Every structure is written in C-alpha cells, then in structure tokens.
Amino acid sequence: MTILHIDSSILGENSVSRQLSAAITAAEKKRRPDLAVVTRDLAAEPLLHLGPSHIAAWHGAAPEDRAVQADLAEGAGILEELFAAESIVIGAPMYNFGIPSQLKAWIDRLLIAGKTFHYTAQGPEGLVPSTKKVFIASSRGGAYGPETPAAFLDHQETYLKGALGFIGLTDVTVIRAEGVALGPEAREAAIGTALAQVAAL
Numbered sequence: 001m002t003i004l005h006i007d008s009s010i011l012g013e014n015s016v017s018r019q020l021s022a023a024i025t026a027a028e029k030k031r032r033p034d035l036a037v038v039t040r041d042l043a044a045e046p047l048l049h050l051g052p053s054h055i056a057a058w059h060g061a062a063p064e065d066r067a068v069q070a071d072l073a074e075g076a077g078i079l080e081e082l083f084a085a086e087s088i089v090i091g092a093p094m095y096n097f098g099i100p101s102q103l104k105a106w107i108d109r110l111l112i113a114g115k116t117f118h119y120t121a122q123g124p125e126g127l128v129p130s131t132k133k134v135f136i137a138s139s140r141g142g143a144y145g146p147e148t149p150a151a152f153l154d155h156q157e158t159y160l161k162g163a164l165g166f167i168g169l170t171d172v173t174v175i176r177a178e179g180v181a182l183g184p185e186a187r188e189a190a191i192g193t194a195l196a197q198v199a200a201l
Contacts, residue, residue, distance in 0.1 A: 028089065090103070
C-alpha cells in the first residue's frame with residue numbers, strides 16, 4: 001500500500017494547493033512511515049485530454065497514434081496507483097469555478113466502467129474499496145463555501161467529491177484555503193487556518 005500524492009496547480013512554488021498537499025502528505029507519512037509515497041504532478045507531466053481514439057480503444061480498437069498508445073498505457077498505471085493506495089492526497093486549486101483541466105484528465109482515467117464502477121439493476125456501484133482515505137487540498141481565490149452567496153459556483157470540491165464517490169471513494173476530507181487572492185493578509189490567514197487543520201488530522 002502507498003500514499004498517492006496528486007498535484008495539478010500550474011503555479012509551482014507559488015501554489016497554495018501544493019503547499020497544503022505537501023503538508024497533508026507529510027502528515028500521512030508521519031502517521032504511516034511504512035508506506036511509500038507515489039507522486040504524480042499533472043502540471044509537469046500532463047495527460048492527454050480524451051479524444052475519439054481513447055473511446056475507440058476502450059471499445060476494443062487498437063489505436064495507431066503512438067501518443068495515444070503511450071497515454072493509454074499511462075492510464076493503466078494510474079488505475080494501478082489508485083488501487084495500490086491506502087490514502088490519496090489531491091492538490092486541487094479552483095480555476096474558473098472548477099478544477100484544472102489537467103486534474104480533469106486524471107479523473108477521466110479513473111472513471112472507467114467495469115474497472116472502477118459498474119452498472120447494476122439498482123444503479124451504478126463503485127468498485128474502489130471505500131476504506132481508502134482521500135484528502136483534497138483545496139485553494140480558492142475567493143469565497144465559495146457552503147455558507148457564502150457564491151456557493152452555487154463551486155464546481156471544484158462538489159465535482160471531486162461526486163466523481164470520487166461514484167467509484168466508491170466516500171471517505172473524503174477537504175482542507176480548504178479560501179480567499180487567497182483577497183490580499184496578503186487574507187492569503188496568510190487562509191493558509192494558516194488550513195495548515196492548522198492539517199496539524200489536527
């Protein structure tokens with residue numbers, strides 16, 4: 001078993017979500033020093049966005065494009081990482097009310113019928129063990145929490161929890177730094193609050 005650490009921010013060292021995901025991963029590693037950390041930086045090594053060749057391959061056609069072939073092989077590795085992980089840490093900044101497209105491309109490799117979910121007479125059922133713990137390191141320039149007037153614009157945390165829950169990952173903890181674009185003091189306070197939450201895990 002491993003700790004799977006996913007980052008998706010394009011801001012590098014200036015990224016709040018990367019700071020939080022690193023802190024969460026360190027806390028998980030301290031809790032379980034026997035587990036190896038597997039890191040995937042989706043901004044540094046982005047996956048291809050889904051195209052017709054991916055869909056055709058999932059239905060049995062052999063892709064001719066070498067880039068698609070390599071990407072499909074990478075997708076198989078992503079599923080292996082998912083199932084091998086005891087805990088999953090996802091760095092997820094909000095970009096234009098949603099998640100980065102790089103992170104969406106990763107999610108698209110997880111939701112595969114017959115592998116991570118299947119349809120039953122009672123509806124879809126997740127196939128990923130629900131015992132896995134997921135942490136979302138969320139950062140937002142403004143305020144979009146449930147108690148705010150802009151909550152309806154949150155297609156970041158709500159999407160991630162919905163997509164992960166669909167495949168069986170329902171034990172999800174969100175560590176959120178909100179309002180980080182509202183000035184230096186607001187940024188510092190938001191990060192401090194989020195890091196305090198990490199320390200209390």
